[in-house]
Amino acid sequence: VKTLIAAALALAIATPALAQNAAALRDAALKDDTAWNVVRSLTSEVGARPAGSLAAARARDWGVAKLRELGFSNIKVEPYTVTAWERGPESAELTAPFRRPLNILGLGRSIPTPAGGVEGEVVVFASYDAMLSATDRQIAGKIVLVNQPMVRAQDGSGYGAINRNRTQGASEAARRGAIAYLTRSLATDDANNPHTGAMTYAAGVRQIPAAAVSVPDANVLADLAAKGPVRIKLSMMSRTVPGAPAWDVSGEMIGTGRPDEIIVIGGHLDSWDVGTGAVDDAAGIAITTAAAKIVGQARPRRTIRVVMWGAEEIGESGARYGRDHAAEVPKIVAASESDNGAGAIFALALPPGTRTKPEFAELQSTLAPLKINVVAAPATGSGADTAALHQAGVPAFSFDQDSSKYFDLHHSQNDTLEQIDPGDLAQNVAAWTVVLHFIANSTVDLRVPAPAR
Amino acid sequence: VKTLIAAALALAIATPALAQNAAALRDAALKDDTAWNVVRSLTSEVGARPAGSLAAARARDWGVAKLRELGFSNIKVEPYTVTAWERGPESAELTAPFRRPLNILGLGRSIPTPAGGVEGEVVVFASYDAMLSATDRQIAGKIVLVNQPMVRAQDGSGYGAINRNRTQGASEAARRGAIAYLTRSLATDDANNPHTGAMTYAAGVRQIPAAAVSVPDANVLADLAAKGPVRIKLSMMSRTVPGAPAWDVSGEMIGTGRPDEIIVIGGHLDSWDVGTGAVDDAAGIAITTAAAKIVGQARPRRTIRVVMWGAEEIGESGARYGRDHAAEVPKIVAASESDNGAGAIFALALPPGTRTKPEFAELQSTLAPLKINVVAAPATGSGADTAALHQAGVPAFSFDQDSSKYFDLHHSQNDTLEQIDPGDLAQNVAAWTVVLHFIANSTVDLRVPAPAR
Numbered sequence: 001v002k003t004l005i006a007a008a009l010a011l012a013i014a015t016p017a018l019a020q021n022a023a024a025l026r027d028a029a030l031k032d033d034t035a036w037n038v039v040r041s042l043t044s045e046v047g048a049r050p051a052g053s054l055a056a057a058r059a060r061d062w063g064v065a066k067l068r069e070l071g072f073s074n075i076k077v078e079p080y081t082v083t084a085w086e087r088g089p090e091s092a093e094l095t096a097p098f099r100r101p102l103n104i105l106g107l108g109r110s111i112p113t114p115a116g117g118v119e120g121e122v123v124v125f126a127s128y129d130a131m132l133s134a135t136d137r138q139i140a141g142k143i144v145l146v147n148q149p150m151v152r153a154q155d156g157s158g159y160g161a162i163n164r165n166r167t168q169g170a171s172e173a174a175r176r177g178a179i180a181y182l183t184r185s186l187a188t189d190d191a192n193n194p195h196t197g198a199m200t201y202a203a204g205v206r207q208i209p210a211a212a213v214s215v216p217d218a219n220v221l222a223d224l225a226a227k228g229p230v231r232i233k234l235s236m237m238s239r240t241v242p243g244a245p246a247w248d249v250s251g252e253m254i255g256t257g258r259p260d261e262i263i264v265i266g267g268h269l270d271s272w273d274v275g276t277g278a279v280d281d282a283a284g285i286a287i288t289t290a291a292a293k294i295v296g297q298a299r300p301r302r303t304i305r306v307v308m309w310g311a312e313e314i315g316e317s318g319a320r321y322g323r324d325h326a327a328e329v330p331k332i333v334a335a336s337e338s339d340n341g342a343g344a345i346f347a348l349a350l351p352p353g354t355r356t357k358p359e360f361a362e363l364q365s366t367l368a369p370l371k372i373n374v375v376a377a378p379a380t381g382s383g384a385d386t387a388a389l390h391q392a393g394v395p396a397f398s399f400d401q402d403s404s405k406y407f408d409l410h411h412s413q414n415d416t417l418e419q420i421d422p423g424d425l426a427q428n429v430a431a432w433t434v435v436l437h438f439i440a441n442s443t444v445d446l447r448v449p450a451p452a453r
Numbered sequence: 454v455k456t457l458i459a460a461a462l463a464l465a466i467a468t469p470a471l472a473q474n475a476a477a478l479r480d481a482a483l484k485d486d487t488a489w490n491v492v493r494s495l496t497s498e499v500g501a502r503p504a505g506s507l508a509a510a511r512a513r514d515w516g517v518a519k520l521r522e523l524g525f526s527n528i529k530v531e532p533y534t535v536t537a538w539e540r541g542p543e544s545a546e547l548t549a550p551f552r553r554p555l556n557i558l559g560l561g562r563s564i565p566t567p568a569g570g571v572e573g574e575v576v577v578f579a580s581y582d583a584m585l586s587a588t589d590r591q592i593a594g595k596i597v598l599v600n601q602p603m604v605r606a607q608d609g610s611g612y613g614a615i616n617r618n619r620t621q622g623a624s625e626a627a628r629r630g631a632i633a634y635l636t637r638s639l640a641t642d643d644a645n646n647p648h649t650g651a652m653t654y655a656a657g658v659r660q661i662p663a664a665a666v667s668v669p670d671a672n673v674l675a676d677l678a679a680k681g682p683v684r685i686k687l688s689m690m691s692r693t694v695p696g697a698p699a700w701d702v703s704g705e706m707i708g709t710g711r712p713d714e715i716i717v718i719g720g721h722l723d724s725w726d727v728g729t730g731a732v733d734d735a736a737g738i739a740i741t742t743a744a745a746k747i748v749g750q751a752r753p754r755r756t757i758r759v760v761m762w763g764a765e766e767i768g769e770s771g772a773r774y775g776r777d778h779a780a781e782v783p784k785i786v787a788a789s790e791s792d793n794g795a796g797a798i799f800a801l802a803l804p805p806g807t808r809t810k811p812e813f814a815e816l817q818s819t820l821a822p823l824k825i826n827v828v829a830a831p832a833t834g835s836g837a838d839t840a841a842l843h844q845a846g847v848p849a850f851s852f853d854q855d856s857s858k859y860f861d862l863h864h865s866q867n868d869t870l871e872q873i874d875p876g877d878l879a880q881n882v883a884a885w886t887v888v889l890h891f892i893a894n895s896t897v898d899l900r901v902p903a904p905a906r
Binding site: 040043044045046047048054055058098099100103190191192193215216219220223224227275276412413414416417418419 | 493496497498499500501507508511551552553556643644645646668669672673676677680728729866867869870871872
C-alpha cells in the first residue's frame with residue numbers, strides 16, 4: 001500500500017510538472033524557426049532528389065551536415081540499393097482533330113514508349129469503374145484516359161479513393177488491349193501541371209506506357225472525344241536502374257535516463273523529380289527534426305532518433321528499414337513518420353490504451369491550445385517508412401493533418417517552399433514536441449494497454 | 454415650347470421603358486450560357502492561338518462559324534500581316550553550385566540564344582530600381598535576374614507597376630553589359646510555372662535573350678546567390694516571322710433605327726502559346742459576343758459590331774484597326790474592348806458627361822443589382838485594340854473587373870477554362886448587355902458632353 005501511495009504521489013507531482021514542461025516546450029516550438037530553415041535549406045540547396053539520382057547523394061550529405069549542425073549524436077548513413085527510375089525526355093501531342101501539345105508526366109516505373117512514340121485513338125472514361133466495365137472492343141488498340149476528378153477532403157481521403165487510377169490503371173487497361181494508359185492527374189485543383197507518382201505493373205500482364213495528364217488537358221480531351229475521334233501521340237524516354245545507391249540518414253538525441261529505449265520518428269529525404277519536394281517531404285523531415293531537437297535539448301529520459309528515409313517514393317525504404325532493424329524492434333518504444341505535408345494537425349492517435357494511462361492524462365489539455373484532439377481510435381500506422389516496424393510490433397502514434405490543399409501540390413512542380421504556411425509548420429513542430437516530450441519522459445511500455453476503466 | 458414638352462414627355466415615358474427592358478435583358482443575360490459555351494468551344498476546339506500560327510487560322514474559321522451560328526450579319530474577315538514570334542525548344546539549367554533544371558519561358562520577341570546556349574553567373578536584384586542603380590561592374594558579363602514580387606490588387610494595378618520589368622528589362626540590363634536577362638514571372642501567386650508576355654528592345658541597344666523564371670525558381674536563385682556564386686545556362690530557340698498572316702473577324706447586329714451608328718466592341722482572338730487563352734481573351738470575346746447577341750435579338754436602334762482582334766498580344770491589331778477604319782470613325786458612336794479576364798465587374802466608366810444625360814438616368818439603378826457603380830471619372834480608354842479608335846475621337850466606355858486572381862493566370866499555362874467562374878462570367882455579360890442596350894437605344898451623341906448641372 002505504501003508503494004502504491006508513493007507511486008500515486010510521485011504521479012501527482014510528476015504529471016503536472018511534465019505537463020508544465022510540455023506546455024513551455026510547446027510555446028517555445030511555436031516560436032522556433034528551425035523547421036522553416038530546414039525546409040528552405042533542403043529545397044533550395046538540394047532541390048528535387050529522387051532515389052538513385054546524383055541529387056540524392058547531395059541530399060544525404062545535406063542530412064548528415066544538418067543533423068550535426070542541430071546537435072544530434074550517433075549520426076549514421078545506412079547504404080542500400082534500390083531499383084531507381086529516371087525520367088527522360090517526354091512529350092505528348094494531340095494529333096487529331098488538330099495538333100497541339102499536351103501536358104503530361106510519365107508515371108514512376110512506367111516503361112518508355114518505343115523510340116518513335118506511340119500514337120492512337122483515345123477512349124475516355126469518366127471513372128475508373130467505367131473503364132473496368134468497358135468491353136475489350138471499346139479499348140483494344142486504343143489509348144485509355146481515365147478522367148476521374150479527385151475529391152478535396154480535410155483528411156486527404158480523396159487520395160485513397162482514387163489511388164488505383166494511377167497505380168493499377170495501366171495493367172487494367174492493358175488486360176483489355178490498350179496500347180497506352182493515361183490518368184487524369186490525381187490533383188484537387190485545376191492547375192495545368194501534371195502530377196506524377198509511382199505505378200506498378202501486375203504480374204503476367206503486358207506492360208504499356210503510363211502517364212498523368214494535367215486536369216485541363218484531360219478535360220479538353222474529354223470534350224473533344226465527345227464530338228469525334230481524338231488521337232494523340234505519346235513519347236516517353238525513361239530508364240530503370242537496378243542496384244542504384246540509396247541511403248537512410250539518421251541521428252539521435254540520446255536519452256538521459258533510458259537511452260536504450262528509442263522513439264523512431266522522421267520523414268523521407270527522397271522526392272519526385274519535379275518541384276523541390278517541400279511538402280513531400282522536406283516538411284516531415286523538418287517537423288520531426290525540429291521537434292526532436294527541442295525535446296532533446298530538454299534532456300528527456302528516452303532516446304529520440306530521427307530518420308531521413310531515402311526511397312519512400314519508390315516504396316523501398318520502409319521494408320528495408322524494418323528488415324535491417326528487426327533486432328532493434330524490442331527497444332523501439334514507439335515510431336511515427338511525418339509524411340502528409342505541412343498542413344495544421346487536427347488529431348492525434350496513440351497506441352491502444354495509451355490515451356487513458358495516467359502519464360498521458362495532461363496530454364489532451366497540453367495539445368488543446370493547438371486545436372488538436374487526442375482521438376479515441378488507436379493509431380493503426382503512421383507512414384510507409386514505419387509500416388514494417390509497426391508490423392513487427394512497434395507501437396504507432398500518428399497525426400491527422402489538414403490535407404485540403406496537400407493534393408494541389410503533391411508530386412507536382414508546385415511542391416515548393418512557397419506553398420508552406422510557416423504558422424502551420426510551427427503548429428506541427430509544437431504538436432510533435434508535446435507528444436515526444438510525453439513519450440520520451442514516460443516510463444511506461446506502450447505495447448501494454450492500460451486496463452479498461 | 455410644345456416641342457420641348459413633347460420631348461420631355463417622350464423621355465419620361467421612354468426612359469423607364471428602356472430601363473425596364475434593360476432590367477429584363479440583364480436578368481436574361483444572367484441565365485444565358487452563350488458566353489460559357491463560347492469560351493469552352495474556343496479553348497477546347499482551338500486551344501492556344503498565337504498570331505501567325507496555324508492555330509490562328511483555325512481560330513479565324515472558328516470565329517466566322519461562331520458569329521454565323523449566333524445570328525450575326527456582315528461577317529467579315531479582314532486580313533493583314535504581322536511580325537510573328539514563334540517559340541522553339543527552350544531550357545534553363547542551374548550549373549553551379551549544382552545542376553538542376555529551371556522553369557522558364559522565353560519572352561515574346563526575345564532573340565534566341567546562340568546554338569550552344571549562353572552560360573554565366575547570375576546577379577540578382579530585389580527590384581527593377583535596384584538594377585537601374587547598379588554599377589556596370591556588378592552587371593557586365595553576367596545574367597541579370599530581377600526578382601521583384603508582383604502586388605495583388607483588385608484593380609490589377611500591380612501589373613502596371615511592374616510591367617517594365619518584363620517589357621524593358623533586357624535593354625536596361627544590356628546597357629549595363631548583361632549577357633542575358635531574366636525577370637521573375639509577373640505573377641500574383643507562387644505557382645511554379647513561368648508567365649510569358651511581349652518585350653521590346655530599345656533602339657540602338659545590344660539585344661540579349663530575355664526570359665521569365667517561375668516564382669519559386671527565382672526565389673531559389675536569390676537564396677543561392679546570397680550564399681555564393683550561382684551560374685545558369687540558358688538555351689532558347691525562337692523564330693521571328695515577318696509578313697505572317699493575321700486576321701480580325703467581325704460581325705454585326707444591325708440597328709433597326711440608326712443602322713449607320715455603330716458601337717464597336719470585342720476582345721482579342723489571339724493568345725499566348727501556353728494554356729488555352731481562356732481569360733486572355735476568350736472571355737472577352739465570349740462576354741461581348743453574348744451581350745451583343747442578347748441586345749441584338751431585342752432589335753436595338755443602333756448597330757453593334759463585335760470584333761475579334763487577331764494580334765493583340767504582339768501589339769499589332771489595335772493600330773491596324775484604327776488605320777483601316779479611320780474613315781468610319783465618325784459613324785462609331787462608342788467603343789470598348791473586354792480584355793481583363795472574367796472577374797466580376799465592379800465599376801463602369803462612361804464618356805465625359807454621359808452619366809448625367811437624361812437617357813442614362815436609370816443606368817445606375819439597372820446595374821446596381823449586379824453590384825456595379827457607375828463612376829464619376831470618365832473612361833479614358835478601354836483596351837489596346839480600341840486605343841487607336843479612341844485616339845481618333847471615338848468615345849470610350851470601360852468596365853473595371855476584379856483582377857485579384859487574373860495575374861495568377863495571365864500569360865501562363867494555367868490560363869484555362871477551369872479558372873473561369875461561370876457566375877462571374879454571366880455577371881459580365883449582364884453588365885455589357887445593360888450598357889449596350891442603353892447606348893444602342895439612345896439617340897444622343899456621346900461625343901457631346903451634357904451641360905453641367
